[in-house]
Amino acid sequence: MPVITHQSFADEPRPTQNFDVIVIGSGIGGLVTATQLAAKGANVLVLESYIIPGGSSGYFEREGYRFDVGASMIFGFGDQGTTNLLTRALEAVNVKLETIPDPVQIHYHLPGELQVRVHRDYEKFLQELGEKFPDERDGIRKFYDECWQVFNCLNAMELLSLEEPRYLMRVFFQNPGACLGLVQYLPKNVGEVAKRHISNPELLKFIDIECYCWSVVPADLTPMINAGMVFSDRHYGGINYPKGGVGQIAQKLAEGLQKAGGTIKYKARVKQILIENGQAVGVELTNGTVYRARRIVSNATRWDTFGKLIPETMMPPSERKWRKRYQKSPSFLSLHLGVEASVLTPETDCHHIIVQDWQKMEEPEGTIFVSIPTLLDQDLAPQGYHIIHAFTPSWIDNWEDLPPTEYEQKKEEAAWGIVDRLEKIFPGLDAGLDYMEVGTARSHRRFLNRDDGTYGPIPSRQLRGLLGMPFNRTAIPGLYCVGDSTFPGQGLNAVAFSGFACAHRIAVDLKLG
Numbered sequence: 001m002p003v004i005t006h007q008s009f010a011d012e013p014r015p016t017q018n019f020d021v022i023v024i025g026s027g028i029g030g031l032v033t034a035t036q037l038a039a040k041g042a043n044v045l046v047l048e049s050y051i052i053p054g055g056s057s058g059y060f061e062r063e064g065y066r067f068d069v070g071a072s073m074i075f076g077f078g079d080q081g082t083t084n085l086l087t088r089a090l091e092a093v094n095v096k097l098e099t100i101p102d103p104v105q106i107h108y109h110l111p112g113e114l115q116v117r118v119h120r121d122y123e124k125f126l127q128e129l130g131e132k133f134p135d136e137r138d139g140i141r142k143f144y145d146e147c148w149q150v151f152n153c154l155n156a157m158e159l160l161s162l163e164e165p166r167y168l169m170r171v172f173f174q175n176p177g178a179c180l181g182l183v184q185y186l187p188k189n190v191g192e193v194a195k196r197h198i199s200n201p202e203l204l205k206f207i208d209i210e211c212y213c214w215s216v217v218p219a220d221l222t223p224m225i226n227a228g229m230v231f232s233d234r235h236y237g238g239i240n241y242p243k244g245g246v247g248q249i250a251q252k253l254a255e256g257l258q259k260a261g262g263t264i265k266y267k268a269r270v271k272q273i274l275i276e277n278g279q280a281v282g283v284e285l286t287n288g289t290v291y292r293a294r295r296i297v298s299n300a301t302r303w304d305t306f307g308k309l310i311p312e313t314m315m316p317p318s319e320r321k322w323r324k325r326y327q328k329s330p331s332f333l334s335l336h337l338g339v340e341a342s343v344l345t346p347e348t349d350c351h352h353i354i355v356q357d358w359q360k361m362e363e364p365e366g367t368i369f370v371s372i373p374t375l376l377d378q379d380l381a382p383q384g385y386h387i388i389h390a391f392t393p394s395w396i397d398n399w400e401d402l403p404p405t406e407y408e409q410k411k412e413e414a415a416w417g418i419v420d421r422l423e424k425i426f427p428g429l430d431a432g433l434d435y436m437e438v439g440t441a442r443s444h445r446r447f448l449n450r451d452d453g454t455y456g457p458i459p460s461r462q463l464r465g466l467l468g469m470p471f472n473r474t475a476i477p478g479l480y481c482v483g484d485s486t487f488p489g490q491g492l493n494a495v496a497f498s499g500f501a502c503a504h505r506i507a508v509d510l511k512l513g
């Protein structure tokens, strides 16, 4: 398709071809929206500022290693029910991805030498946790069974836009029990449910880390609907790793988008969303090119959308209110390591969480997350080597305003501090290191285009479950948001839901078949 760029002699940026929908950003939220709409016949354009698709689920290659940018614990690849949203998103545009089942979701290494492995097999997990807390066996089962109730409701219904009244009526008449079940859990957080079944303080701390490791907040602040998905789907569809790396999900979706007639442009950074008569009508890139469309979707975070792509002065009051309820979560300090295979024993699990002191769980560097994707897909590293991706929460403030040499030094010191802590679990790591690349909040901000490098929004105080999370429409007509700044929040399967919902709402608005 020809692209006419803005000519310097024009006062106004020149409009190029019109589209039905423009999606700003090719994160999984953006790509699911785009592919769903293209599959319905819409003329879709995706604009991505980076050189490949995927955003935080992208990848990069160094010296024979293929590193995932983010974590490699992927939900949503099951083959039954309705909650397998990644499987369904790929199928919708006739692309396929081989996945590799992970037998253990997480191996926890917790204070007091407590170790727990979350097995794919639900009964095996309950058995293992019950052995550590024998007096709480009953409560453990009741708590996790209650999470299953939420999951079973979700997994029994078509998952589309909750902003579409006809869909809501349809699902209600098809499955009133499931809908009422979900209505009951929408305002709830995990903490209150867990405390109804469990009283042991250490076990409640365990429930906190079970939540924190994906929601970045403890159980009292984590929505019960999301916990229902995470704590059940890991045993139902399971955790499955995409062969070739997490980056393959976006690559395949981009391929499917093009097959379905959509367009994706890389190195296309949107500078502003164009508003005319109060309505979003197009975008302008940093190089001056203008594209117009009937609907605009932003896959950037809400902080990047309102305040950067839309000027601060035009921020709708609803967005100001949202900012009072939600704040930016920290970013991560990420160590992408290549290590000699001999560092890992054959029975090592793919994902680990390390907390040394419960009091420090939420502090910067208090929790370490580890992904070792080569245990599932050896082809991501040279023969005889593994990838270890270790990351830990870290705020941008810690990395701002440093001259280059000080920044590099600080990065190095922080990285070796993490390697030292990992030595306890992987003895010989330091000696077996072959490659190390370190990313900070600054790297996440720069490469992922996320304000302060944030992992996503977290409640600034205890809220009523998911009730405060906005859906896809915004207060600006014609402008929609998708991704982890929208209902139901962070996570690939969560943003895939947001993409299905956003595309559904737009398809209804545009009267697409």
Ligand SMILES: NC(=O)c1ccc[n+]([C@@H]2O[C@H](COP(=O)([O-])OP(=O)(O)OC[C@H]3O[C@@H](n4cnc5c(N)ncnc54)[C@H](O)[C@@H]3O)[C@@H](O)[C@H]2O)c1
Pocket: 024, 025, 026, 027, 028, 029, 030, 047, 048, 049, 050, 053, 054, 055, 056, 057, 070, 071, 072, 073, 074, 075, 246, 268, 269, 270, 271, 299, 300, 301, 304, 447, 448, 449, 450, 455, 456, 482, 483, 484, 485, 489, 490, 491, 492, 495
């Ligand atoms: N489970 C896991 O292991 C795992 C792994 C990776 C990512 N994730 C999840 O993925 C979620 C993020 O997905 P998402 O869809 O919200 O988005 P994202 O942040 O991953 O992607 C947004 C994309 O938009 C692009 N973009 C932003 N501003 C732009 C602009 N002005 N012009 C052009 N492009 C622009 C970015 O470059 C990026 O590619 C996170 O919540 C994270 O939890 C999970």
Ligand SMILES: CC(C)=CCC/C(C)=C/C=C/C(C)=C/C=C/C(C)=C/C=C/C=C(C)/C=C/C=C(C)/C=C/C=C(\C)CCC=C(C)C
Pocket: 071, 072, 073, 075, 106, 154, 159, 160, 162, 168, 169, 171, 172, 179, 180, 182, 183, 213, 214, 215, 225, 226, 227, 229, 230, 351, 352, 353, 369, 370, 371, 488, 489, 490, 491, 492, 493, 494, 497
């Ligand atoms: C009609 C009536 C009456 C009513 C209505 C009601 C209804 C219907 C409702 C509905 C609802 C819904 C649909 C909902 C939905 C939801 C969803 C889908 C959700 C989802 C979720 C998901 C999630 C949250 C996920 C997540 C994940 C994550 C985040 C992950 C991450 C990871 C990481 C980071 C980790 C790492 C670790 C290591 C390495 C160890």
